[in-house]
Amino acid sequence: MNLPGRDSRRRLHGMVRKEWLQILRDPSSIAIAFVLPVVLLFLFGYGVSLDAKDxxxxxxxxxxxxxxxxxxxxxxxxxxxxxxxxxxxxxxxxxxxxxxxxxxxxxxxxxxxxxxxxxxxxxxxxxxxxxxxxxxxxxxxxxxxxxxxxxxxxxxQGHKLDAPVQLEQRVWFNPAVNSRYFLVPGLIAIIMTLIGSLLTSMVIAREWERGTMEAMMATPLRIPEVLAGKLIPYFVLGMFGMLLTVALALWLFQVPLHGSFATLFLASALFMLVALAMGLLISIVAKNQFVAGQIAIIVTFLPAFILSGFIFDIGSMPAPIQVITYLVPARYFVAIAQTLFLAGDIWPVILPNLGAMALMLLIFMAIIRRKANKRIA
Amino acid sequence: MNALLQLLALIRKEFLALLRDPRSRFVLIGPPIIQLLVFGYGATFDLNDVPVAVYNPDRGALSRQLLARVEGSPAFHLIGEVESEGHLRRLVDERKAMLALSFRSDFSRNLEQGRSAPLQAILDGRNSNSALIALGYLRNILIEFDQEVAARHNGPPLPAVLKVRAWHNANLASRWFIVPGIVGLLLLVVTLVVTALSIAREREAGTFDQLLVTPLNPWQILVGKSVPGLLIGLLEATFIIAVAVLWFEVPLRGSLGALYFGLLLFLLSIVGVGLMISAISVTQQQALLGAFLFLIPAVILSGFATPIANMPEVVQWLSYLDPLRYALVIVRSVFLEGADASLLLHQYWPMALIGGISLLAADWLARHRMY
Known part of the structure; x- marks a missing residue:
C-alpha cells in the first residue's frame, strides 16, 4: 500500500535533484538568489529616501x-x-x-x-x-x-504667544520620522517579489521552448511532482536571499525589529511561496521565455513598487485602484513587514494579511494545476 | 543602395519576429496602457480620506467646530468617536486610523476664556512620509482655526504670516509630477525588454550564427536590431503623452520638438544598453536578468519617486549613469515649466554619450562573443 507513496517520494527526489543540478550549472539562478538581493538592498537602502536635507x-x-x-x-x-x-x-x-x-x-x-x-x-x-x-x-x-x-x-515683545490650540503631536513607531525605517522593510517585500518570480517565471517556459517538457511528460512523473520539484529548490534559494536582506536591514540600516523573528520568518516563507507560485503560473501561461519575461517584469516590479503601499498610501488611491491593489501580493507583505519591524506583533494587522497570502497561494496553485493538466490532455 | 535594402529586410524580419506571436504583440501594447492608467491614478503622495479617530469628552461647541473643519477637508475622513483613549490607541495600532485626535474635557472652556488648550495628535509613523503630510494638513487647519478663535475672543493676532506660492504647480498636485514621470518609466521598460532579448533569442535559437554569415555587416545587424525598439518606443511615447494631456489633464507647456528630441536620445540610450545586455547574454534568461539588473536601479535612482538630492553623494554620482534621470528632467520640465531645447542641453548630451558608448560596446561584444 505504501509503495506508490514511496515511489512518489523517489520521483520527487529525482526531480528536485535535476532542478538543483540545473540551478548549479547555470550561475544566473544563484546570482538572482544571493547577489541580487544584496545589491538591490544596498542601492535602495541608500538611494531611496524621502527625508529632505540641505x-x-x-x-x-x-x-x-x-x-x-x-x-x-x-x-x-x-x-x-x-x-x-x-x-x-x-x-x-x-x-x-x-x-x-x-x-x-x-x-x-x-x-x-x-x-x-x-x-x-x-x-x-x-x-x-x-x-x-x-x-x-x-x-x-x-x-x-x-x-x-x-x-x-x-x-x-513682552507677552506670550498663545496659539489658542496647542498641538501636541506624536509620531508613533518612528518618532524620529526617519523615512528609511519604513522604506527598508517595504524594500524587502519588493526585492523578494522580484527574486521569487524571476527565479521561477522562466523555468517552465524554458522547458516548453526546448521541448524537454514533453520528454518529462513521458516519464512516470506526475504533474504535482513536477511542480513541487520545481518549487522546492527555488524556495530554499529564495529563503537564503530573504535571510540575507533581513540581516542587512537589521545590521547595516539599523532598522529596529520590534516584532518576533519567528513571525517574520513565517510571513516571509509564505510570501516567498506566493511569489514563486506567481512566477510558476506566469511561466505556464506564457509558454515562451520572451512573453514570460515580459509578463514577469510587468506584473512584479512596478506593481510592487507603486501599488503595494510601500511608498504611496493605498488609502488615498481612488476606489477602483484600491481594488486592484488587493491583487498585488506585495501589498500584504509590505503591511506585515512595516508592522513587524516598527510596531511589533500586532496580530489584528498580521493575521488578515497572512490569511490573504495563504488564500492567494491556494488560488495560484489551483490555477497552476488546472493549466498544467490541460496541457497534458 | 544594396546595403539599405539589406537593412530594410532585416528590420522587417525583426518586426515580424516581435509581432508575429499574438501574445508577444499583446505584451507590447496592452500592459503599457493599463499601467499608465493604474499607476497614473495610484501613484500619488497626496492624501485623501485619511482615517481619523477622535476621543472627545469636551461638551463645548469649539471642539465640534474644529472637528467639522477636519471632516470638511477632503484629506481627512472621521471614522468615528471612541469612548476612551485606550480605544484610540488600539485603532492606531491596528492601522484602522492614521491620525488620532484626543481632546480634553475643558477644551472649549479654556479657549472661550482666552486660555490655550492642548490637543493631542497621534500619527501612525509606519509610513512616516504620509504621517508628515497628514500633520501638515492638520496644522494648516489649526492655523486658520486659531486665527478665528483669537479674533473672536480678542486675542492678539499673529504679527506675521507666510504667503506661500508654488511655481509651476500651484495646487501641489503630485499627479502632475508623477504622470510625466510614468512616460519615461514605461518607455524604459518596453524598449529595454524588446532590445535586450533580441540578440539573446537568436543566440539561443542558433540563428545568430546564420545572421553573421549573411552579407550583412555587424553594423547593419546592430542598426536592424535597434530600429524596432526605437520605433515602438516613439509610438508608445506619443500615445502615453496624449493620455497624460487629454485624460490626466497634465499641462503640456513647452515645445514638443524639445520633448521628442529628448525622448529620441533617451530611446537611443536604452536601445544601446539593451543591445549591450543582449550581446553579453548567452540565454534569454540571462538577458532578462541583465535587463532587470539595469532596470530596477535605473528606476530607483532616477528621481521618479524619491528625489536624487536626498541620496548620499556616492549614490548621486551613480545616478549620472542613469538615462532615465535625464529623461525625467526633460519630460517634467517640458510639461510643467514650459522648457525649450536650449534649457535642456545639459540633459541631452549625457544621454547621447550613454547611447553612443553602449552601442559601440554592443557592436564589439556581438562580434567578439562567439560560441
Whole structure:
C-alpha cells in the first residue's frame, strides 16, 4: 500500500535533484538568489529616501535690520536649510528657475514697519512645485521655523504667544520620522517579489521552448511532482536571499525589529511561496521565455513598487485602484513587514494579511494545476 | 543602395519576429496602457480620506467646530468617536486610523476664556512620509482655526504670516509630477525588454550564427536590431503623452520638438544598453536578468519617486549613469515649466554619450562573443 507513496517520494527526489543540478550549472539562478538581493538592498537602502536635507533656501532681504536679521537667523540655524542671501528678488527667482535653489523666503523692505502696524506682515515664500511632495515637505519645515520665530518674537515683545490650540503631536513607531525605517522593510517585500518570480517565471517556459517538457511528460512523473520539484529548490534559494536582506536591514540600516523573528520568518516563507507560485503560473501561461519575461517584469516590479503601499498610501488611491491593489501580493507583505519591524506583533494587522497570502497561494496553485493538466490532455 | 535594402529586410524580419506571436504583440501594447492608467491614478503622495479617530469628552461647541473643519477637508475622513483613549490607541495600532485626535474635557472652556488648550495628535509613523503630510494638513487647519478663535475672543493676532506660492504647480498636485514621470518609466521598460532579448533569442535559437554569415555587416545587424525598439518606443511615447494631456489633464507647456528630441536620445540610450545586455547574454534568461539588473536601479535612482538630492553623494554620482534621470528632467520640465531645447542641453548630451558608448560596446561584444 505504501509503495506508490514511496515511489512518489523517489520521483520527487529525482526531480528536485535535476532542478538543483540545473540551478548549479547555470550561475544566473544563484546570482538572482544571493547577489541580487544584496545589491538591490544596498542601492535602495541608500538611494531611496524621502527625508529632505540641505534644502537650498534663498533668503531675499531687501532691507537688513534687527527684525529681518532675526528671522533670517532662524532659518540659518535650522539644520534643514542651506541658506543663500540675496538683496533682490530677481536673481533669487532666476536661481529658482535654474534649480540652483529649492525655495525662497522674501522679506520686503517694509517688513519691520509692517510688523509694528496692526495686521499681519507678509513673509513671501516661493517654492518650485514640480516635485509636489518635496515642495510640501519644504513648506512644512519653513512653517516650523516661522512658528518658532513667532514665539520668540512674542516673548521679546513682552507677552506670550498663545496659539489658542496647542498641538501636541506624536509620531508613533518612528518618532524620529526617519523615512528609511519604513522604506527598508517595504524594500524587502519588493526585492523578494522580484527574486521569487524571476527565479521561477522562466523555468517552465524554458522547458516548453526546448521541448524537454514533453520528454518529462513521458516519464512516470506526475504533474504535482513536477511542480513541487520545481518549487522546492527555488524556495530554499529564495529563503537564503530573504535571510540575507533581513540581516542587512537589521545590521547595516539599523532598522529596529520590534516584532518576533519567528513571525517574520513565517510571513516571509509564505510570501516567498506566493511569489514563486506567481512566477510558476506566469511561466505556464506564457509558454515562451520572451512573453514570460515580459509578463514577469510587468506584473512584479512596478506593481510592487507603486501599488503595494510601500511608498504611496493605498488609502488615498481612488476606489477602483484600491481594488486592484488587493491583487498585488506585495501589498500584504509590505503591511506585515512595516508592522513587524516598527510596531511589533500586532496580530489584528498580521493575521488578515497572512490569511490573504495563504488564500492567494491556494488560488495560484489551483490555477497552476488546472493549466498544467490541460496541457497534458 | 544594396546595403539599405539589406537593412530594410532585416528590420522587417525583426518586426515580424516581435509581432508575429499574438501574445508577444499583446505584451507590447496592452500592459503599457493599463499601467499608465493604474499607476497614473495610484501613484500619488497626496492624501485623501485619511482615517481619523477622535476621543472627545469636551461638551463645548469649539471642539465640534474644529472637528467639522477636519471632516470638511477632503484629506481627512472621521471614522468615528471612541469612548476612551485606550480605544484610540488600539485603532492606531491596528492601522484602522492614521491620525488620532484626543481632546480634553475643558477644551472649549479654556479657549472661550482666552486660555490655550492642548490637543493631542497621534500619527501612525509606519509610513512616516504620509504621517508628515497628514500633520501638515492638520496644522494648516489649526492655523486658520486659531486665527478665528483669537479674533473672536480678542486675542492678539499673529504679527506675521507666510504667503506661500508654488511655481509651476500651484495646487501641489503630485499627479502632475508623477504622470510625466510614468512616460519615461514605461518607455524604459518596453524598449529595454524588446532590445535586450533580441540578440539573446537568436543566440539561443542558433540563428545568430546564420545572421553573421549573411552579407550583412555587424553594423547593419546592430542598426536592424535597434530600429524596432526605437520605433515602438516613439509610438508608445506619443500615445502615453496624449493620455497624460487629454485624460490626466497634465499641462503640456513647452515645445514638443524639445520633448521628442529628448525622448529620441533617451530611446537611443536604452536601445544601446539593451543591445549591450543582449550581446553579453548567452540565454534569454540571462538577458532578462541583465535587463532587470539595469532596470530596477535605473528606476530607483532616477528621481521618479524619491528625489536624487536626498541620496548620499556616492549614490548621486551613480545616478549620472542613469538615462532615465535625464529623461525625467526633460519630460517634467517640458510639461510643467514650459522648457525649450536650449534649457535642456545639459540633459541631452549625457544621454547621447550613454547611447553612443553602449552601442559601440554592443557592436564589439556581438562580434567578439562567439560560441
Amino acid at each position: 534644502i537650498r533656501l534663498g533668503l531675499v532681504i531687501e532691507h537688513m535690520d534687527d527684525q529681518s536679521r532675526d528671522l533670517a537667523g532662524a532659518f540659518v540655524r535650522s539644520r534643514f536649510f542651506q541658506p543663500h542671501y540675496y538683496r533682490d528678488i530677481q536673481p533669487a527667482q532666476q536661481a529658482l528657475t535654474e534649480r540652483r535653489l529649492d525655495g525662497i523666503i522674501w522679506l520686503r523692505n517694509n517688513f519691520s514697519r509692517r510688523l509694528q502696524q496692526p495686521g499681519p506682515a507678509p513673509i513671501g515664500v516661493l517654492v518650485n512645485g514640480i516635485d509636489a511632495n518635496q515642495a510640501r515637505i519644504t513648506g512644512g519645515y519653513i512653517q516650523g521655523v516661522w512658528f518658532g520665530w513667532l514665539e520668540k518674537y512674542a516673548r521679546a
